[in-house]
Amino acid sequence: MSATREIxxxxxxxxxxxxxxxxxxxTKRGLTxxxxxxxxxFKNEPDWMLQYRxxxxxxxxxxxxxxxxxxLDKIDxxxxxxxxxxxxREEKSWDDVPDKIKETxxxxxxxxxxRKFLAGVGAQYDSEVVYHSVKEELSKLGVVFMGTxxxxxxYPDIFRKYFGTVVPAEDNKFSALNAAVWSGGSFVYIPKxxxxxxxxxxYFRINGENTGQFERTLIVVEEGAKVHxxxxxxxxxxxxxxxxxxxxxVVALPGSKVRYTTIQNWSNDxxxxxxxxxxxxxxxxxxxxxxxxxSRKTVKFPAIYLRGEGATADIISVAVAGKGQHQDTGAKxxxxxxxxxxxIVSKSVSKDGGRATYRGHLKVSPGATNVVASVxxxxxxxxxxxxxxxxxxxxxxxxDTSMTHEATVGKVSAEQVFYLMSRGLTENEATNLIVxxxxxxxxxxxPMEYAIEFNRLVKLEMEGSLG
Amino acid sequence: MTVAAPRPRPARxxxxxxTLPVGRAAIDEVAPIDGTTDWLPADRQAAFDxxxxxxxxxxxxxxxxxxxxxxxxxxxxxxxSPRADPVSTELPDGTDGLIVIxxxxxxxxxxxxxATAAGVEFTTIAxxxxxxxxxxRALLEGGSALPSDDRFAQLTRALWTQGVVLxxxxxxxxxxxxxxxxxxxxxxxxxxxxxxxxxxDGAGAVVLEELVGSDGTGPDGGQSFLAGTLExxxxxxxxxxVASLQELPTTTVAFQHRNAVIxxxxxxxxxxxxxxxxxxxxxxxxxxxxxxxxxEQVEIVFGGTDQLFDLTSYTHHIGRxxxxxxxxxxxxxxxxxxxxxxxxxxxxxxxxxxSFLGEFGMNLSKATRSVAIPSLEIDQPDCRRAAHASSVGPxxxxxxxxxxSRGIPPDEARRMIVLGFLEPVVxxxxxxxxxxxxxxxxxxxxDAGIGxxxxxxx
Numbered sequence: 001m002s003a004t005r006e007i008x009x010x011x012x013x014x015x016x017x018x019x020x021x022x023x024x025x026x027t028k029r030g031l032t033x034x035x036x037x038x039x040x041x042f043k044n045e046p047d048w049m050l051q052y053r054x055x056x057x058x059x060x061x062x063x064x065x066x067x068x069x070x071x072l073d074k075i076d077x078x079x080x081x082x083x084x085x086x087x088x089r090e091e092k093s094w095d096d097v098p099d100k101i102k103e104t105x106x107x108x109x110x111x112x113x114x115r116k117f118l119a120g121v122g123a124q125y126d127s128e129v130v131y132h133s134v135k136e137e138l139s140k141l142g143v144v145f146m147g148t149x150x151x152x153x154x155y156p157d158i159f160r161k162y163f164g165t166v167v168p169a170e171d172n173k174f175s176a177l178n179a180a181v182w183s184g185g186s187f188v189y190i191p192k193x194x195x196x197x198x199x200x201x202x203y204f205r206i207n208g209e210n211t212g213q214f215e216r217t218l219i220v221v222e223e224g225a226k227v228h229x230x231x232x233x234x235x236x237x238x239x240x241x242x243x244x245x246x247x248x249x250v251v252a253l254p255g256s257k258v259r260y261t262t263i264q265n266w267s268n269d270x271x272x273x274x275x276x277x278x279x280x281x282x283x284x285x286x287x288x289x290x291x292x293x294x295s296r297k298t299v300k301f302p303a304i305y306l307r308g309e310g311a312t313a314d315i316i317s318v319a320v321a322g323k324g325q326h327q328d329t330g331a332k333x334x335x336x337x338x339x340x341x342x343x344i345v346s347k348s349v350s351k352d353g354g355r356a357t358y359r360g361h362l363k364v365s366p367g368a369t370n371v372v373a374s375v376x377x378x379x380x381x382x383x384x385x386x387x388x389x390x391x392x393x394x395x396x397x398x399x400d401t402s403m404t405h406e407a408t409v410g411k412v413s414a415e416q417v418f419y420l421m422s423r424g425l426t427e428n429e430a431t432n433l434i435v436x437x438x439x440x441x442x443x444x445x446x447p448m449e450y451a452i453e454f455n456r457l458v459k460l461e462m463e464g465s466l467g
Numbered sequence: 468m469t470v471a472a473p474r475p476r477p478a479r480x481x482x483x484x485x486t487l488p489v490g491r492a493a494i495d496e497v498a499p500i501d502g503t504t505d506w507l508p509a510d511r512q513a514a515f516d517x518x519x520x521x522x523x524x525x526x527x528x529x530x531x532x533x534x535x536x537x538x539x540x541x542x543x544x545x546x547x548s549p550r551a552d553p554v555s556t557e558l559p560d561g562t563d564g565l566i567v568i569x570x571x572x573x574x575x576x577x578x579x580x581x582a583t584a585a586g587v588e589f590t591t592i593a594x595x596x597x598x599x600x601x602x603x604r605a606l607l608e609g610g611s612a613l614p615s616d617d618r619f620a621q622l623t624r625a626l627w628t629q630g631v632v633l634x635x636x637x638x639x640x641x642x643x644x645x646x647x648x649x650x651x652x653x654x655x656x657x658x659x660x661x662x663x664x665x666x667x668d669g670a671g672a673v674v675l676e677e678l679v680g681s682d683g684t685g686p687d688g689g690q691s692f693l694a695g696t697l698e699x700x701x702x703x704x705x706x707x708x709v710a711s712l713q714e715l716p717t718t719t720v721a722f723q724h725r726n727a728v729i730x731x732x733x734x735x736x737x738x739x740x741x742x743x744x745x746x747x748x749x750x751x752x753x754x755x756x757x758x759x760x761x762x763e764q765v766e767i768v769f770g771g772t773d774q775l776f777d778l779t780s781y782t783h784h785i786g787r788x789x790x791x792x793x794x795x796x797x798x799x800x801x802x803x804x805x806x807x808x809x810x811x812x813x814x815x816x817x818x819x820x821x822s823f824l825g826e827f828g829m830n831l832s833k834a835t836r837s838v839a840i841p842s843l844e845i846d847q848p849d850c851r852r853a854a855h856a857s858s859v860g861p862x863x864x865x866x867x868x869x870x871x872s873r874g875i876p877p878d879e880a881r882r883m884i885v886l887g888f889l890e891p892v893v894x895x896x897x898x899x900x901x902x903x904x905x906x907x908x909x910x911x912x913x914d915a916g917i918g919x920x921x922x923x924x925x
Binding site: 067068366379381382383384385386387388389390391392393394395396397398399400401402403404405406407408409410411 | 849
């Protein structure tokens with residue numbers, strides 16, 4: 001049945017474009033020791049970073065490909081370009097950004113977002129941050145928000161103190177890859193007791209066929225400080241595989257509060273393999289708000305290590321898996337200190353043969369007394385050619401932990417659809433509304449502009465399956 | 468000055484290394500069973516091939532949670548030719564059958580006259596093979612009722628030397644329980660066994676499996692190894708209840724593989740109690756093949772000292788409108804550990820499935836460890852229910868407060884709460900004497916734990 005009323009229009013082409021950019025420098029396809037050295041020399045890095053990269057490269061070569069999730073063996077590391085540099089230097093002002101790149105960002109709507117309320121914009125065009133601005137008052141407060149490459153030069157002490165301490169290069173195969181070839185990403189430093197009143201935002205996108213994107217984000221929040229960081233991703237659609245391997249490190253020092261929001265909408269040919277981890281010190285709060293709608297395969301489990309007494313972890317993870325997609329997402333909370341709290345909420349939607357997997361790890365280590373932890377994961381399957389998996393790992397090594405875990409899998413109820421249709425909605429609109437309601441636990445945590453954008457993304461996804 | 472020679476170090480053992488000294492030659496040492504010589508040796512060889520090829524844990528979801536290091540079986544010798552000729556014994560009141568196996572040797576078999584008259588077979592595999600070799604071949608060959616991806620199930624299929632069959636013809640229901648009692652625990656003995664339960668269409672039975680210490684069990688000496696299967700096939704509308712009470716001595720390493728193929732409209736109830744052994748590795752596979760088939764499984768663990776319980780359940784929904792209801796509960800004292808791994812698989816064909824998996828733990832001492840991995844893999848959204856729940860917590864303060872407000876002393880109140888937590892399995896044990904014994908064992912274990920200071924006091 002299709003009583004089509006064009007409330008929802010397919011705007012996918014708006015996100016699916018490819019600009020021909022003259023890259024100023026790029027490495028050859030494939031990864032060798034020379035590639036790593038070349039990247040480092042392009043960037044004029046200090047020697048310790050080159051040595052770090054080379055160590056990570058060695059480790060990457062030795063580490064076997066993970067087998068607990070499938071399809072990663074299809075990645076052809078020799079076909080990837082590991083570094084591209086589209087313009088010579090960090091641009092301080094919007095006017096100086098090259099027109100072609102600016103046009104791309106215009107189409108993504110960044111300037112409006114900035115004009116409206118965003119505190120800073122860090123836009124990543126392929127592998128380098130080309131545009132960055134932090135509002136005057138934030139600079140005066142001592143807030144640092146810049147490209148990670150630039151921070152290595154300008155803030156070497158803070159950088160070296162924290163870089164690689166949350167996600168060591170040897171953590172997993174892909175963190176080693178990132179450590180070897182990383183480029184771009186955001187560096188955020190919030191001084192003691194500073195509360196950043198507005199979200200900091202960075203837009204990432206991949207351009208260029210087979211361009212690997214290996215950004216590295218490091219967020220350090222000093223004692224008593226507060227920040228909300230947002231990243232959203234869009235990427236042009238290509239037929240051959242692209243690879244996105246990012247590492248995000250968050251250090252939440254005592255009494256601080258950090259929220260990190262992501263909307264991931266890579267095109268459906270991207271392998272999105274991300275290691276995201278936060279260290280939460282005493283009485284700090286870390287929140288990951290994470291949505292994954294795009295990519296061919298995403299493997300991402302935002303993690304929080306509760307290292308200090310009284311720390312709190314909150315993770316909301318949402319995934320929509322459509323045709324040809326596998327969202328292997330979830331969350332990890334590792335309790336290492338007494339009186340810590342964690343809450344994990346996961347919602348997934350699978351449809352058109354897509355596969356949504358929740359993988360979670362909840363661990364209470366010896367010594368972490370009086371822990372309270374809860375996990376809730378719900379999955380919605382829209383048809384019987386799709387698949388939903390739930391793999392929670394719960395490991396409790398204390399005698400006074402209070403842990404609860406619940407999971408359900410279901411479909412859109414015929415009664416709900418019937419009710420909405422009796423109110424004049426088409427079947428498509430009714431299902432769409434139900435899915436949006438199912439995901440609301442995530443949407444309501446977003447700033448309004450993002451909530452609108454996210455609901456639009458969900459509608460686009462739904463367009464593909466119904467009507 | 469002389470430098471002391473370094474102390475000899477034990478050989479390093481990886482978590483998945485299994486120390487039982489068996490090679491392919493062990494197959495030739497197994498006493499042949501009359502009536503099976505034309506196919507069984509080849510079947511054993513095929514199983515040994517699989518054993519050698521498979522990893523200790525073939526499910527990558529669980530590989531980080533396998534630890535066989537507490538099994539030290541280097542000195543264990545295989546029981547290769549146990550006594551298998553039936554010896555009659557007295558039938559206990561309130562039962563329809565009894566088989567007692569002591570350290571591998573059959574020491575008693577009894578079956579009620581009514582059951583015998585109805586054509587029920589309840590005997591050793593060797594005995595049945597001497598009378599009806601074709602039936603034995605049909606029940607055993609190919610190990611189709613054992614998981615082909617499980618290394619240790621295949622080891623058991625390769626080297627089993629003792630076995631029990633309960634074969635019930637269509638339409639026959641045993642009203643009273645039959646008891647299968649295995650006594651084991653003598654130092655340095657390794658026994659591998661198979662137990663086959665086949666129920667024809669509309670048949671019914673209640674089975675009580677008892678795993679107890681043998682007279683040869685002593686506090687000293689090496690570990691003993693007991694590996695056993697329970698291979699269940701249920702015909703249309705058959706009904707089977709199985710209760711198992713595992714109270715082996717703590718020098719024993721026990722591997723268990725229970726596998727059920729459940730036919731149309733058939734129902735299976737498991738009630739499994741794990742108390743004894745040093746290391747238990749148990750796997751239950753429920754295959755709901757027939758439409759409207761159902762399985763209910765309740766399992767309890769009451770662990771103490773440094774016991775390790777590694778328990779896996781697979782529930783595979785294949786037919787339409789099938790029901791799975793699994794509940795695992797673990798209470799741990801002292802340094803005990805439990806790994807509860809559960810997997811519900813709902814195939815696309817399994818429309819109308821109702822499946823639930825619950826894994827609940829109570830850590831009663833600081834050095835305990837509870838791991839729960841309740842997993843779901845779902846290809847069919849048109850389910851009545853597909854859910855799991857899990858919790859780990861201490862003794863509920865409000866329950867304690869309630870009992871204390873009724874004048875019950877705190878120690879007694881805690882004991883009541885813990886034993887109440889485990890009661891769901893106790894209540895399902897079919898035979899009154901066995902039920903009472905299980906309650907006694909739980910209480911004894913609690914008292915011993917309290918006495919040894921193995922329980923945290925709030």
